[in-house]
Amino acid sequence: MQRKSDAEWTTLIDEICSGVWINPLTGKAFPPTAYDSIVFSESLEGREADLVQALGFTAPFAVVSDQNTHRALGERVARALSRLGPVSEIILDHPHADMASVRDLEARLKPFSGIVAVGSGTLNDLTKFATFRNGQKYCVFATAGSMNGYTSSTASITMDSGLKVSLPSQPPSGFFVDLQVSASAPAWLNAAGFGDCLCRSVAQIDWWMSHRTLGTTFRFEPFLIEIPDEVRLMEQARGIASGDINAVGSLYRVLTLCGLGVNVVGTSHHGSMGEHQISHYIDCFAGDRHPGTLHGQQVGVATLTMARVQGHFLSRDAAPEVSATRIDPADMARRMGSDIAAQCEVLYRKKAFDDAGADRFNARIAAIWPELREECQRFAVPVETLQRALAEAGGPTSAQSLGVPIEFYREAVCHAHEMRDRFSFADIACDGGILHDLAENEV
Numbered sequence: 001m002q003r004k005s006d007a008e009w010t011t012l013i014d015e016i017c018s019g020v021w022i023n024p025l026t027g028k029a030f031p032p033t034a035y036d037s038i039v040f041s042e043s044l045e046g047r048e049a050d051l052v053q054a055l056g057f058t059a060p061f062a063v064v065s066d067q068n069t070h071r072a073l074g075e076r077v078a079r080a081l082s083r084l085g086p087v088s089e090i091i092l093d094h095p096h097a098d099m100a101s102v103r104d105l106e107a108r109l110k111p112f113s114g115i116v117a118v119g120s121g122t123l124n125d126l127t128k129f130a131t132f133r134n135g136q137k138y139c140v141f142a143t144a145g146s147m148n149g150y151t152s153s154t155a156s157i158t159m160d161s162g163l164k165v166s167l168p169s170q171p172p173s174g175f176f177v178d179l180q181v182s183a184s185a186p187a188w189l190n191a192a193g194f195g196d197c198l199c200r201s202v203a204q205i206d207w208w209m210s211h212r213t214l215g216t217t218f219r220f221e222p223f224l225i226e227i228p229d230e231v232r233l234m235e236q237a238r239g240i241a242s243g244d245i246n247a248v249g250s251l252y253r254v255l256t257l258c259g260l261g262v263n264v265v266g267t268s269h270h271g272s273m274g275e276h277q278i279s280h281y282i283d284c285f286a287g288d289r290h291p292g293t294l295h296g297q298q299v300g301v302a303t304l305t306m307a308r309v310q311g312h313f314l315s316r317d318a319a320p321e322v323s324a325t326r327i328d329p330a331d332m333a334r335r336m337g338s339d340i341a342a343q344c345e346v347l348y349r350k351k352a353f354d355d356a357g358a359d360r361f362n363a364r365i366a367a368i369w370p371e372l373r374e375e376c377q378r379f380a381v382p383v384e385t386l387q388r389a390l391a392e393a394g395g396p397t398s399a400q401s402l403g404v405p406i407e408f409y410r411e412a413v414c415h416a417h418e419m420r421d422r423f424s425f426a427d428i429a430c431d432g433g434i435l436h437d438l439a440e441n442e443v
Helices: 008-019 047-052 067-081 101-107 119-135 179-183 187-199 202-216 219-236 237-242 243-264 274-285 295-314 329-336 338-351 357-381 384-391 404-417 425-431 435-439
Strands: 037-041 061-066 087-092 114-118 139-142 153-160 164-168 172-178
Touching: 008 067, 008 274, 037 243, 037 384, 047 067, 047 114, 047 139, 047 172, 061 067, 061 101, 061 119, 067 087, 067 114, 067 139, 087 435, 101 119, 101 153, 114 384, 119 139, 119 153, 153 172, 153 243, 172 243, 179 243, 187 219, 187 237, 187 243, 187 295, 187 384, 202 219, 202 274, 202 295, 202 357, 202 425, 219 237, 219 243, 219 425, 237 243, 274 295, 274 329, 274 404, 274 425, 295 357, 295 384, 295 425, 295 435, 329 404, 338 404, 404 425, 404 435, 425 435
Parallel strands: 037 172, 061 087, 061 114, 114 139, 139 172
Antiparallel strands: 153 164
């Protein structure tokens, strides 16, 4: 397949960022975004310093990486920037995206004018949030397409309590992708990003159902800009596993467009609903049972789980029915620890039904179920299609292949919805008394 030019990779992205993309639903353009530059190229070698300098960044520079990303690209970026002025390399040792690490990095970055992250999820989130708290700008050079948070305006950070949350932050001023570097990354890293993208259909169904039954907000724009590229990416799944540059470029387009959707509509609901809650539960509560898998790998498996949960309801003519939500603070504290359980209980109660609320929900969903079911089915991708694509990309497709103990994974399926106030089909299954039975089918 013929290689694309830099401009071909980012045409739609550039239109959105510059404020010239026309929303077909309104005929109006969105305001320009906060990004100064997003560049994808087969190779960026020799251009690193020019890209950073064009952002207005000046010395002294700090280049933040870890041992792996330093070898992959960080050393090269630091060497290139040295012609512009003093460069200090901050090489983090097995970093974790938690508040202790944020505070440490904040202090280390304060003396610098130009801050450059080299890496993916943890590196990007730490640098993004630390610079946000410091009132500094930063840019990022990607090393693998392992997650969709490069361009989002939020950061996934584990709080001191141990609860992992998405915090308001800032997007990078510049986002730079050397496709040769990312295509050369371990294939499982790009497969994790594929898993993170795969959730679009189940997230859309959860969000739309919540909108139609509870009146929560919903926006179509993130799906308008992402779905055409998602279709192409699904067709290129095998190329993710083999390190094909065009497939990896398509992956980055979907990851970037999903991140831009957060900035366009001000929420991450289009890419984070019931499936992401399962992944967050694993990260927060697995402890020694955690196999070291990445968020995106877990999201890929959880997407298949949520597709099956949703399919249980969408395959039936009869509307779901719920009872009042049963919240057990003592059991939550046993599983989560008292501090996290208290925080989650506050969020859980925001969407919980009392008897009257359950009656209202049942009446509402029964009245609209034929239409709602048909609408959700139009958004759906068959679970067999999702599973085949994920396997072709090289991602795990079950709790067993993730390495998460099956009983703990089932616990995550049963209780992950307690962590946030986002309403999903997992909530319906729980309040309908069947979530445990559905979770027992997960292997």
